Amino acid sequence: MTMAMQVITDTKFSVVYLDSTNGFSACRCKEILLSRGTQEKDVADMLRRARVYNVHTLFDALSILTLLTENVARQSDSYHSALRLVILDGVSTLIAPLLDAKQSQGHAMMSHLAAILKSLALDHSIAAVCTNSMVSDISSSSLLKPALGKTWSHVPHCRVALERTCTTSGLHVATLLKSSRQPTGIAVSFLINQKGLDST
Amino acid sequence: MMQRALSSFPLSASQQSKLALAGFETAGDLKGMRIADISSELGVTPSEALEIVRVVTGGQGDGTDTATPPLHAGQSVLALLQEEESRGSIVTFCAKLDEMLGGGLPLGKITEVCGAPGLGKTQLSFQLCVDACIPEAFGGVTGEAVYIDTEGSFVVQRLAEIAQAAKQHIDGLAEASDDPEMWRLASEFTLDHILSRIHCYRSHSYLDLVAIMNVLPEFIKAHPQVKLVVIDSIAAHFRHGFECMSLRNRILGGLSQSLIIIATRFKLAVLLTNQMTTRVNHKFGKPAQLVPALGDSWGHSCTLRVILNWNGSRRFASLVKSPSLKEDVVSYQITRSGVRDVDPSLGNSDALNVASSQGDVSSHLEDLDNDDVTQLDEPWEEEEEERLNMVSTSVVPSGHMLDGIRRSKRPCLSPPSEQ
Numbered sequence: 001m002t003m004a005m006q007v008i009t010d011t012k013f014s015v016v017y018l019d020s021t022n023g024f025s026a027c028r029c030k031e032i033l034l035s036r037g038t039q040e041k042d043v044a045d046m047l048r049r050a051r052v053y054n055v056h057t058l059f060d061a062l063s064i065l066t067l068l069t070e071n072v073a074r075q076s077d078s079y080h081s082a083l084r085l086v087i088l089d090g091v092s093t094l095i096a097p098l099l100d101a102k103q104s105q106g107h108a109m110m111s112h113l114a115a116i117l118k119s120l121a122l123d124h125s126i127a128a129v130c131t132n133s134m135v136s137d138i139s140s141s142s143l144l145k146p147a148l149g150k151t152w153s154h155v156p157h158c159r160v161a162l163e164r165t166c167t168t169s170g171l172h173v174a175t176l177l178k179s180s181r182q183p184t185g186i187a188v189s190f191l192i193n194q195k196g197l198d199s200t
Numbered sequence: 201m202m203q204r205a206l207s208s209f210p211l212s213a214s215q216q217s218k219l220a221l222a223g224f225e226t227a228g229d230l231k232g233m234r235i236a237d238i239s240s241e242l243g244v245t246p247s248e249a250l251e252i253v254r255v256v257t258g259g260q261g262d263g264t265d266t267a268t269p270p271l272h273a274g275q276s277v278l279a280l281l282q283e284e285e286s287r288g289s290i291v292t293f294c295a296k297l298d299e300m301l302g303g304g305l306p307l308g309k310i311t312e313v314c315g316a317p318g319l320g321k322t323q324l325s326f327q328l329c330v331d332a333c334i335p336e337a338f339g340g341v342t343g344e345a346v347y348i349d350t351e352g353s354f355v356v357q358r359l360a361e362i363a364q365a366a367k368q369h370i371d372g373l374a375e376a377s378d379d380p381e382m383w384r385l386a387s388e389f390t391l392d393h394i395l396s397r398i399h400c401y402r403s404h405s406y407l408d409l410v411a412i413m414n415v416l417p418e419f420i421k422a423h424p425q426v427k428l429v430v431i432d433s434i435a436a437h438f439r440h441g442f443e444c445m446s447l448r449n450r451i452l453g454g455l456s457q458s459l460i461i462i463a464t465r466f467k468l469a470v471l472l473t474n475q476m477t478t479r480v481n482h483k484f485g486k487p488a489q490l491v492p493a494l495g496d497s498w499g500h501s502c503t504l505r506v507i508l509n510w511n512g513s514r515r516f517a518s519l520v521k522s523p524s525l526k527e528d529v530v531s532y533q534i535t536r537s538g539v540r541d542v543d544p545s546l547g548n549s550d551a552l553n554v555a556s557s558q559g560d561v562s563s564h565l566e567d568l569d570n571d572d573v574t575q576l577d578e579p580w581e582e583e584e585e586e587r588l589n590m591v592s593t594s595v596v597p598s599g600h601m602l603d604g605i606r607r608s609k610r611p612c613l614s615p616p617s618e619q
Contacts, residue, residue, distance in 0.1 A: 001523075016274070021460075021500065022308075022309060022460045022464060022503050024280075024523065025284065025523045026278075026280040026284045027281065027284050027285065027524055029281070031524075044278055047276065048276050048277075050276065053274035054464055064274070066203075066204045092497075092500065093456075093501070096450070097453045112207070112208035133496070134496070135496055147497075
């Protein structure tokens, strides 16, 4: 949500948020905008530039993304021409029901999703962001690893892991796991407060 | 729609292979063809061909490209903001707890309450069921509640006790306001009124639970006033007897998706209670921790998570996961009237410390029958039969969906199993 609001305040671009976890809160977005210095009267205009879709299954997400791709390609209205950020919240919630050891449909669906996101990102200069969950890692030395396994790990160009260092202080750490532009392993700490994600 | 590969649609494997054999690769290949032609090309019945076309074009049977189907229609965040601001929440009668939750249990979201045995999860569920029926004029949502019982901890007498205390509270509010309209609403808010608006389902296995979830949308369409669905507890069927963990995770994932769909479509609050389990961290030398049951993958499914714990002899509730609220810890207590704030001036005379051992609770229930129940308006024994009949039954075709109330005609002396 912080990312979406940041894009809206700093630029004239529009944002699409696909919510699969029912975690999107418009009141919280408004709080983030106001505490970052937006005036009350501008909030309405800014919030018009963000759209949220509720997706419950992977097929819903695929339909919406296909529709978005077409609209962006056709530049059908001002909203779609200015679209530069697509956020898919909860990729593991969408794909997990389809993953079955016996069938390969889950992996096929992951490839379809990956193809659509890549075409949006590469052909239309849109930043596509997905959130994924972490699962316990019994094999290696670290406690947690990203969900969805090796198949999905090849899809994003850049991967950031968020962790909570200490429950009392509220400090979180973001570590770069995979990147083509920066060395991996860089970590930055941040807080979560009224402004959303904030630097310490 | 035009360029989307047909293999990315939710079609069955046989349909996919027939489409591939006939040379159809993208959605655009099916466009403009008649159903009869499609069925002869694929070698399927016309009704199956129609179904395939429906899936591919998202609900329109004529094979043309359509605008976004209503289910997928997004909305601008501005519209969502206006809707969220007008949405109510279900109060818990504990002011601190309500403040922590941003006004009460939020409508349209899934809240999970986890705790060790004896902390009051079932009591909180009862309190919220009663509070869902409070009229809007008194700060409620004028709704009905559905209670899905998986552990057998549903006790009518306790629910009625909490409802009675809530009624007294509402009467007090109406008296203080001195408004004839409020008086009229308060007089309608009787014990019978409350109990008739709480619907109870009993589930004995995870299959029952899945069946109930499938039937619930029709039930809610028939009872549009339902504003709360409680599952107490979601963990009971899933902790034992599951050899295959991936099956368990998939069923839980399916359940959580159905709950999300019900919560967003019908704008109601969903409350799930969960148990606690111990996580042993041999490898890293950390001590064993008490964590919510059902694993990490379930932890991502609910929108809000509240963890209950003991600290000495006081009960505390901590908000650990929320998309829009700050983390916080508040203390609460369980009294004869239900969930309330901890009031230092009142002392513990009114407090009922429900001990985690089952013996104490059963002795309390026996006292309830024998005591001079001056707190309640009507004596229990005579009216009990009518009470039991007042609670509405679930209209479910399947025979073994029992109504939890009609199980026993005698007061249920077995204590609520606070697992």
